[in-house]
Amino acid sequence: MIRTVFGLVPREYTSLTPKLVAAILAQALCQALAYVLLVPVLEALFGGDTDRAWFWTLWLAAAVAGVVVLSYVQAVVGLRIGVGMQHGLQTALGDHLNALPLGWFGTQNAGTLSRVVVENVREVQGLIAYLLAKMLTGVVVPLGVAVGMLFVDWRISLAMLLAAPALYLVNLWANRSYSAADERLHDSASEANARVLEFAQAQPVLRSFGAVGAGNKALDAALDQQRKAATGMLLASVPGLMVFSLCVQAVFLVLVYLVVGEATGSTISVAAAIALIAVSARFIEPLNQAAQLGTALRSAVAAAERVSTLLAEPTLPQADTPVTPGAPSVVFEQVSFGYGDGTSVLSDISFTVPAGTTTAIVGPSGAGKSTVLRLAARFHDTDSGRVVVAEHDVRDQPSETLLGQLSLVFQNVYLFNRSVLENIRAGRPDATDAEVRGAAEVARVDEIAHRLPDGWDTAVGEGGASLSGGERQRVSIARALLKDAPIVLLDEATSALDPHNEAVVVRGVHQLTRDKTVIVVAHRLATIAHADQILFMEGGRIVERGTHAELLDLNGRYAAFWNERSRASGWRLEAAPA
Template identity: 75%
Template sequence: MIEKLLALVPAEFSPLTPKLFAAILAQALCQALAYLLLVPVLEALFGDDLPRAWFWALLMLLAVGAVAVSGYLQTIFGLRIAVGMQRGLQTRIGDHLNALPLGWFETHSAGTLSRLTVENVREIQQALAYLMAKVLNSVVVPLGVAVGMLFVDWRISLAMLLSAPVLLSVNNLAARSYAAADARAHTAAAEADARVVEFAQAQPVLRSLGAVGAGNRALDSALAEQKSASTRVLFASVPGLMVFSLCVQAVFLVLAYIVVNRVTGGSISVPAAIALIAVSARFIEPLNLAAQLGNGLRGAAAAVDRLTELLNEPTLPEATEPVTPGVPGVEFDEVGFSYRTGEQVLSGLTFSVAPGTTTAVVGPSGAGKTTLLRLAARFHDVDSGRVTVAGHDVRDQPSETLLNQVSPVFQNVYLFNRSVAENIRIGRLDATDEEVRRAAEAARVDEIAQRLPEGYDSVVGEGGSLLSGGERQRVSIARALLKDAPIVLLDEATSALDPHSEASVVRGIHELTRGKTVMVVAHRPATIAHADQILFLDGGRIVERGTHAELLKLGGRYADFWNERSRAGGWRLEQTVG
């Protein structure tokens, strides 16, 4: 655990870790020495040898002073490392998350990530600043006392040393039970966190459908499971603590028996026996403290394992050699891809998008249409074949170079809980206010800003909750317009919008795609009909390709798809006479 913990310490604070351990070791050894010096002090006092008593008492005071100084240094070093770790570790987690494939996030909830970056980091901080020093002290002090006791009475020393592996075995048995219960508690807590966030965000939907009770049931179930898991942690830890405490007290009774037996046999003096019983008590006390702190340290160890597992998740390899982008085209060459082993999403896909043209991708749900766009932006790496953007394999381009070439606009738009202007500026952080306004006007975001109380400075709420779906889509188009990349990857999302919103979004899309190379997952018949090339995708393969006129003349899958879309576009409600 210590090795993994130290691996999480930021590089600039690593030089402090040897000093921290040196201070912990010095404090523990000086504390053990102070306990042992009690024997000659009491022997000298009861023997009326005051000069000798003062000599040993002075040494004891020096040992106690060394304990205070080393304890102070240990606290300072531990706090400096822990405080530095919070920012450094959270930054490292953020950087690592940015480098993970998008597919990783589909199987990990926001609640889990929240606990990792907040609760688990706090547990690790506490372990460094407090727990680790206390637990190591609780181990080194008894060991130091046991070794030092060799110079007083080897029998007592042997009893102390033999008790160590017994107590360690009992502690390990308790640790196994606790670790399993703690893992379940972490999972339940992460699920509860996710359900709380979901419940808060879903209030408009739940209330509009009169399903508040159903939403509560999901939340109540998660909270009940968290309570149950926490209870299991308690029941898993308490028996272990009780058994360990009983064993520690048994060891003390054995040590006391040996001391009394040595006194009655005349081997040691009564003053020495009093001191030895006191030292035995000091030998036992840290062991009890270790048991009490053990669960906290085991919890921190579990947090270390979880964070280490996260940071070991494989990232997308980053190209280091700079490349010069060529003409803004896109090519797929025998591309195969799957999100999970054995579940092929795309197979043997080959096509090209010429610069300045529009390629529309159509097909049934689950055919792999959106996956095409994500692969072009390198949200994932292909399993086989290659994807080329602007004349270079996406894997051979530094991320900044590739992302400067593409503007992805997907269906699921996420807006930050900031102002309208700030959400648009994310498209290009160095953009001027005037450039932000021009992009907003082109995407018809100015209409949204006019009705908001603070205009472009109005905060849009978490996830853009204060805006409608069409309004959020317009803000995302404004982002892409501001970025002004030569290649647009568009997952067109107008089918669920009202006519006014759809018209505004379509005008923004026309402005965004003017003169650009476009790959669009098409839903609107007008977009499909005007594409330079149409790919009909099904089962991860291109089953038909051509222009709109060519595919209609073919009378195959696309023609059926087009006819269905045309019929659906003309549906209306009719009054029935009963």
């Protein structure tokens, strides 16, 4: 358990970990010694032996001074590790997320990731900075007192030594159902976070269909599930805490009973009895504190396990040897791929896109068209076969080299909540303002900037929420134009745009793909007809290939697809007959 937490301490702080543990243990032992020394001090005072009282008081003062100094040391070291741990862990998680397959992010929701990276990391930091000292003190101080009591009264010491493991077992029993309840709370909280984010981003859609407030069943259900999980957590922890507290108080009563019995039997003096009762109270206090912190400790350990699990997610193997890209061609050689659930998405796909040519991929939904683009960009590794980009296997290229050859324009455009200029500059961070504006003008983003309140410096909202779908596509085209990569992967998304935006985006695409190697998942008839090569996919396979004229002459599935699209493009509303 604790090993998992210490395993997350950044390397530059691992040398401080033994110092932290040593300081906590030494502070706890000094505290236990101070409690035990109360017995001879009180006994000497009540007995009127001033010299002996001063002797033990000096030892008591030394023990208290040790507690003060060591508490300061462990607090400083713990806080230093904790703060460094938060920064180091979040940096490590960021680096790890950057190394994960791009396709991995499609299976995760923002609620889960933000909870792990922010909340769980904060819980782990708190464990090192605060909880560890309190938990170790809650164990070491009672044991130290019990051992120290051997030099005062072995019967009381034996009772304490027997009580400690018994209370530990009661604590284990009381919290046996906590882990499952904590996991349910984590899952429900992640789901609620995701639904709240979705609710905020999808207001236009929700309002247009009246799915707001009580009508938004997904959000309501997620929040209700989180409430039930929180209640379940309470029901799982509170009864155990109450049972443990009762057992602790029972132990204290037993100790008092033994002390009073010995005092009345003249085995020990009244002064010693008073001191022993005080020490027994000090013996009980850390145990109660440890029990109260037990829930927080288990929650922090569970958080550490989630962070460790995320850090253990397998990354894509990265090539260490630099390569020099060749001609900007793309080759798929007998590629098969599935998403891990046993369902095949692509089966034995082979084709070549020569440098400077355009290949259009068409076919019904679910045929695997977009997956081809993602494999070319190495969102995933193939199950078999290989993908060759710029004359090198994508697995043999460092990610920076591979992605440097590609401009990706997909259907779902994500914009950062920053200015229009900054969103375009993401295509090439070292570009000058003139280059950014030049790319923006080609994609006609200048039209958008001129009507925004702060012009080019206007923040576009989370995900580009303040822009329309067509306007976001224009920014995406400008970003790709600025990058000016030799290979363009284009999931053409103009079918849902209004005529003006479609015309602007199409002009931008033409400029983007001029003299480039292009693979396009095509929706527009003009794009399909002018491609150098057309691949018709169905069921994860290429069932027809050729030029537009060749495939029409074949009069097969592509011809049927073309005819259907041609009829659909000329649809119009007509008045119903009277």
